Amino acid sequence: MTATTAPPPRLPRIERGLAMCLAETEYARCADLLTRLDPQQWSAPTANTGWTVRDTAGHMLGMAQMMASLPQLLGQLSTSMRQARQAKAPVSIDFLTALQVRRNAGLTTAELIRRWREVSPRALRGRRRLPGLLLRRTLPEAQLVGGHLERWTVGYLTDIVLTRDPFMHRLDICAAIGLDPQPTAEHDGLLVDDVVREWAERHGHPYTLELTGPAGGVWGTGGERITLDALDFCRRVSGRGEATGLLATGLLATGLLATAVPF
Structure with a gap:
């Protein structure tokens, strides 16, 4: 063993x-x-x-x-x-x-x-x-x-x-x-970037992640392509439920967005 x-x-x-x-x-x-x-x-x-x-x-x-x-x-x-x-x-x-x-x-x-x-x-x-x-x-x-x-x-x-x-x-x-959190690249964007990098390390698979909005950006090359709002991404990996459009993209089958990140 x-x-x-x-x-x-x-x-x-x-x-x-x-x-x-x-x-x-x-x-x-x-x-x-x-x-x-x-x-x-x-x-x-x-x-x-x-x-x-x-x-x-x-x-x-x-x-x-x-x-x-x-x-x-x-x-x-x-x-x-x-x-x-x-x-x-x-x-x-x-x-x-x-x-x-x-x-x-x-x-x-x-x-x-x-x-x-x-x-x-x-x-x-x-x-x-x-x-x-x-x-x-x-x-x-x-x-x-x-x-x-x-x-x-x-x-x-x-x-x-x-x-x-x-x-x-x-x-x-x-x-x-129903209030806009008014995210900014200078603050929320840095927090999101850290979450993305930890999420990628935790799942360890190829991916291309495009997050929209002021806190968003593009990470990774190849693998499954994922596109959604930056704050929705954080809510999803925190365990707060599905973001809009996940079922339509087939992401539930890949399991990448089921990789938890602590908040």
Whole structure:
């Protein structure tokens, strides 16, 4: 029998200085979006099962609170990991996000927006201050991606996933209320490029991907040709359902767009 070697923990692709600039911009865009919401829009259902716009914003705030304070970080992680062990769940992320929604459920929307504006700069500082030695360490818990457990470095979580998370939830909120997320090449385009490159590495097959819109571009040569909107692509590989036209192109048979990328 041939021994199977586990892949190394996943590292960030984006240089750290740029990663923190993208995080800062994403936090600001989320603040702007939350400020623009009308009272009735907070109760709209989102693509996140069981979550309204209000619930989604509560989770976003909770994640920022976690990175803004060491007591919050340790408290949230220990509570969610304990709950996962008690439930015999393979990972604790669902318990963590549910905890964040519950803890912020009592805030008014005005209080939530105010706290987001107060906490997100502190979360950014917390992420920026993490030393390189810690960033290269492997997270103590494996992560579930596309039905498979894998290992991440701390840097992959803090520099990549913690920016993709509010980015995707900003798209979720915009989709829920029919609002244009107004993507730009300078910000959203860089996030999409990183997602595409990771997606291609994960599936390992030839492809030609043409993504439309301001955040789009063309990647790959040969193989299956895929064309769709850049933000729809991100939503699809995040597990949020099919983008327009997939059945007509036969892409479900190839399986390339079923390759999951964490957000």
